[in-house]
Amino acid sequence: MADAIDRFFTAAERFDVSGHVHRGFLRGADLAAWRATVEDSVAGDYHRYTVHKPGPWSQGPVFLQQLRLLEASGLRLQDVPSAEFVHQVVEAAKLAFADREAWYGDPGFADVPLAQLLAGRYTDQRRRLLGAQASLELRPGSPDGRPPRIPWGAATAAVAQAGVGDPTVGTCHVDVADREGNLVSCTPSGGWLQSSPAVPALGFALGTRAQIFNLEPGHPNALEPGKRPRTTLSPSLAFRDGEPWLAFGTPGADQQDQWSLNFFVMVAASEMNLQQAIDAPMWHTNHFPRSFYPHDALPGSLFVEERIGAESVSELERRGHRVSVVGPWSQGRLSATAREPGRGLLLAAANPRGMQGYAIGR
Numbered sequence: 001m002a003d004a005i006d007r008f009f010t011a012a013e014r015f016d017v018s019g020h021v022h023r024g025f026l027r028g029a030d031l032a033a034w035r036a037t038v039e040d041s042v043a044g045d046y047h048r049y050t051v052h053k054p055g056p057w058s059q060g061p062v063f064l065q066q067l068r069l070l071e072a073s074g075l076r077l078q079d080v081p082s083a084e085f086v087h088q089v090v091e092a093a094k095l096a097f098a099d100r101e102a103w104y105g106d107p108g109f110a111d112v113p114l115a116q117l118l119a120g121r122y123t124d125q126r127r128r129l130l131g132a133q134a135s136l137e138l139r140p141g142s143p144d145g146r147p148p149r150i151p152w153g154a155a156t157a158a159v160a161q162a163g164v165g166d167p168t169v170g171t172c173h174v175d176v177a178d179r180e181g182n183l184v185s186c187t188p189s190g191g192w193l194q195s196s197p198a199v200p201a202l203g204f205a206l207g208t209r210a211q212i213f214n215l216e217p218g219h220p221n222a223l224e225p226g227k228r229p230r231t232t233l234s235p236s237l238a239f240r241d242g243e244p245w246l247a248f249g250t251p252g253a254d255q256q257d258q259w260s261l262n263f264f265v266m267v268a269a270s271e272m273n274l275q276q277a278i279d280a281p282m283w284h285t286n287h288f289p290r291s292f293y294p295h296d297a298l299p300g301s302l303f304v305e306e307r308i309g310a311e312s313v314s315e316l317e318r319r320g321h322r323v324s325v326v327g328p329w330s331q332g333r334l335s336a337t338a339r340e341p342g343r344g345l346l347l348a349a350a351n352p353r354g355m356q357g358y359a360i361g362r
Contacts, residue, residue, distance in 0.1 A: 002031040004201035026206065030226075041237070044118060046071055049268055050239040056104040056112040059291070060234045063257045065096035068123040069130065070265065077270035080281060080308065081262075083315035089265065090285050090302055090321070091130050093258055095139060097288040102140035102148035105220030106228040112220065116143035134320035136300040138288060149218055171251035173235070175337040177346045183339065185235035185247035187256070211293045232256055232291050238264065248336035250351075254291055258284040259332040274336045274349035281308040282331035298322070305331050329353045 006028035041052035044064030051067065053060030069092040075085050103112055116122055122143045129139060140148035171189035176182075190196070191208035198205045212230055213223040221230040234256045238246040246267075250259050259282055266277040282305055286298040302321040304313065307328045317323050335357055337348040348359035 001202060002028045004199055005031065005206070008197075008199045008201070024206070025210075042114065042118075044068060046268060048241055049245075050242075051264070052237040052239070054234060055107065056110075056114055056230075057106045057108075057228045058231045058234050059097075059100055059104060059254070059257055060236075061104070061114060061117065062096045062100045063234065063236065063261055064118055065099060065123075066092045066257070066261050067265075068118065068120075069095060069127055072127070075269065077266055077272065077280075080312075081266070081283075083312040083319075086283055086302075086304070086308070086312065087132075087134070087316060087319055087321070088130065089262060090283070090287075091135060093261070093285060094135055094287050095126050095129060095141075097254070098138050098140040099143070099148075100230075101138075101289055103143070103220055104230050105222075106230070109224055109227045110220035113144040113146075117141075119143070132319065134300055134302075134316075134322075135287075136320070138297075138299070149216075149220070171233070171253075173249045173251055173333070173335055175247040175249065175335050175348070177247060177337040177339055177348070179346070181244060181339065181341070183237055183244050183247040183337070185237050185249050187233040187235045187249050187251065189233055189251070212291050214295065230291065234260070236260055236264070243341070244339060246336060246338045248334065250332060250334040252333055254286070254288075255284045255331075259334060263332070263334050263336070274338060274347055278332070278334045278336065278349050278351055281305040283308065284331060303331065305329065333357065335359070 005026060009024035009026060039055060042055050042061050042064060043050050043052045044067055046067040051064060053063050055061070070088065073088055075088060077085060099117055103117065105112060122141065126141055142148060171187060173187045176184040190205065191211065196205040196208050209229050209231055212221070212232070214221045215223060232253045235249040236247070237244070240246070248260060248263065250256055252259055262282060263277045266272050266280055267274065272280065284303055286301045289295040289297045300320065300322040301324065302316060303324045303326050304316070305328055306325045313323055313325060330353060332353060333351045333355060335350045337346065339346060346361065348361060350357035350359045
């Protein structure tokens with residue numbers, strides 16, 4: 001397979017039907033030198049729960065930063081999330097994702113102050129920035145005293161969309177629980193495979209995650225040889241009272257750690273079951289530079305499903321959010337599975353929003 005990839009991308013000319021030349025950077029020697037690694041998760045507590053996420057080469061820790069900001073809020077949900085709840089969650093997301101842009105990257109190349117980002121003292125400093133009105137600023141912090149490197153970007157508010165995309169293609173997510181007590185959460189994806197040429201000898205395309213790299217020198221996610229791009233892929237595992245409990249996640253690029261955060265807090269802070277929390281009206285913001293080129297942003301944006309209700313929309317607008325009301329079942333592609341050992345049950349739920357999502361038991 002490595003030889004076939006090497007031959008394809010080192011050929012002098014490879015034209016597709018539109019006349020484009022396909023040249024790639026990947027070589028057989030790169031594949032020969034690569035080794036898979038097993039890495040510790042990054043964990044954070046939220047009341048009686050502990051959530052485990054991938055490290056800062058992904059966007060995973062941004063989930064934990066949001067949880068820490070929200071932990072003291074004490075908000076509880078009704079069947080439909082209130083405008084106050086949505087506001088608090090979105091404002092916490094803005095702060096956490098600003099830190100993602102300023103500090104996250106492959107820790108083999110970037111000095112990521114992860115312990116400080118998740119420290120209680122830093123969280124307390126950041127929590128004071130949460131106000132009654134929507135922020136229109138990008139406000140990364142200085143967790144270890146260093147000034148953050150984060151330009152807002154020339155492409156701000158240029159071409160960002162609601163982030164829903166075509167629900168029939170792209171990333172998928174799978175959660176599994178078994179009778180032995182194992183939990184698996186995984187989010188496999190090749191990115192925009194339809195934009196990558198298939199290697200004829202193999203019959204599949206290579207992934208396109210390198211488009212996530214930043215081309216600004218000194219940025220923690222700047223392009224470098226051998227470096228992992230800061231992926232958006234962000235599966236989740238949660239413990240309850242110290243015991244493995246829940247596997248969950250979603251496709252959705254920058255929305256992954258917003259939709260999954262909304263879901264988790266609704267399960268943890270209310271009486272909703274897994275399916276009710278997945279079915280509840282969803283929302284997200286594109287306030288911060290998105291992971292994918294051209295890294296554009298929509299400051300103050302808030303996309304909400306229309307099922308959230310006109311009263312909540314009006315209140316969010318009064319608070320300064322730039323609200324876009326989208327289809328009633330258009331946000332979130334979540335799935336989840338949980339263990340209830342005291343009841344002898346395995347539970348599962350899946351997204352009903354216009355794409356293939358299933359909960360299956362055997």
